[in-house]
Amino acid sequence: MQLNLHNPETDEDFFVGFYDPINALELYTWSFISATFDSKTGYVALAFNGKISYETINEDLIGCTLIRSDEPLLIGKYNNPMVEFGVSRQLPSGLLDEVCIYNKSLTPKQMQEEYLSYTNGKHPNLDFSQIALDSSVYEGDRYRPQYHGLPPAVWMNEPHSPFYYKGMYHVFYQHNPSGPYWSQIRWGHIASTDMIHWKYLKDAVVPTKGVCPEGVWTGGACIGPDGQPWLAITAGTNKSTWSGQNIAFAHPKDISDPYLQDWVIEKKVSITQPNDNSQGERDQFRDPYIWYDDGTYYMLVSTSIPGAGGSANVYTSTNMHDWTFRNYLYQCDYNLYPEQGAHWECVILLPISTKDKTKTKYILFDCPQYTVDGYVVDCYYWIGDFDKNSCKFIPDNDKPRLFDMGRGIYTGQNGYCFLTDEDKASGKTNYEDGRTVIYAIAQGKDAGTNQNYYSGWAHNFAIPLELFLSDDGNEVIREPIKEIESLYGETLYELNETKSFNDVNNDISNIRSDSFRIDMNISINSNNEKYQVGLDVRYNKVVSNIGTEKTSITFSNDGVFINRLQSTLHDYVNKQPSYTYQSVKNDYDVIILMDRSMLEVYIDDVMSFTTRVYPKYGNSDYIHFFSENASLNINSMKIIQMKGAYNDNITPAYYGNVGDLEA
Incomplete structure (x- = not known):
């Protein structure tokens, strides 16, 4: 409670604040809050569910009067909240019911009686459905994906901690339910x-x-030693006696619930970071990644080696309670590869095998963090081997490789290798025989925080990818998981013979969609030193005096890239092109996933581009091939309309406030 007061003796105005030192508002239940102030005695009291939680008599407040304000009275919100990126913070996410203001001070007995009068002696229940965030408020949002994973509302950051248990896939994500910004993060x-x-x-x-x-x-x-799922969390503390980042565990409250909705955090942290920098730089200690293999539990904790760049601590245990620090997982030469940054986050290590399971290696991922300007946070990887005795990763090549060429959109990767029920039924027990799937966040930052503010949400999942090792052991094959087929709707176009790009343009000229999948094989022939061919998506047929809109998936003499320079006529969107994948050849296999603002492109199964596009106009939803200084043939092509992952019938994107681009 904050009081703005006037002292008549000194003729001074001042404010004073009081808080409940005992209670915090409980989740998913009603709380009855009372506060009182008596200027005659200086008595101040706060009550929680009818019981006094704080009271004092402050003689300095005797005779002071409340200052009349021209500002509106706000309940559940600060009058002057912290503002960051244009967003007012310090707002609770919840429901507000009865509000009563009295022109008198209440005694503790009266506050208890008030509570009892509302509850009739029985504290009311609140079902989660009554307070759950409502995703229907985003119906028709022109940029919100329809078949990608995303929270019901507001803010998410990286997805993580996936596991498979009794026929159900679970995944968590960094979440703030109070608004589209980073603050007081929890696990959605x-x-x-x-x-x-x-x-x-x-x-x-x-x-x-x-x-x-x-x-x-x-x-x-x-899955822990009790046969139940365990969550390993980064526990953020404000303790000064140890690192502000430590590792703790959480367990399902009701293992019979197929959705495992309620979790209980253990009462103390399990791994604390020493203060002597022996297990990574102090306060660079987060993002535990954990797996079980042949009697041993392994845990990676992202960190940095003091003065030597990012890495991960390796811990092992046989019971998930007693953990032994074993080693730094891998040390990349920070001076030789400065793109690997001063610190690492989201370090994960996964087995990947060829599709015939004859060869298995490991893939190490990280997201470098930088202390100097000039770098973009991206997802990097190495292919190599994991020595389970020394707990060291041995890369085939020390040079880090970009996993995705979208330029900082695909980050915060996490994943798992798991045996399905069918695998177990067939007798498989080896961890490395499992299915390897990776998740990541698809950042929405290119539209800016203003877009977050007005749309009320930020970021979403990338499509889950299944990973394989190429037959030669040098590449990681990435494929959208096969389950995506359940989203297939109408086939909008299918080509099974070679046609020129002009002929195909005639065939597809009337196809309009902002939510589709394309599979195609293209052939390029050019005798020119410089050429560009490709496919425009979110293409607008109109070229006006202010320009046009299109996003160009481009194959050139320099390689493959996504050109976003004309992707929107909004002036606030970052339209920087993707990185260039330096693969120059005569034919390509291409998969394209378009989901409103989400664009994912997969080239020959060994490279991907994850990016965002934000067309301003409603008629920027065509598809169109182009060619400059080269011949372009389409050997096969299939365009499929995608259904929604949450509703089969998707509400059309709303462009009523801007309409179509006109000549």
């Missing part, structure tokens, strides 16, 4: 039977007094 939770059609669930783990009061950051998950 979604579950699915196919990794495509997701059910929104309660936030699983939240900032908790003692263990993680400052936030619950990215972590990992595995």
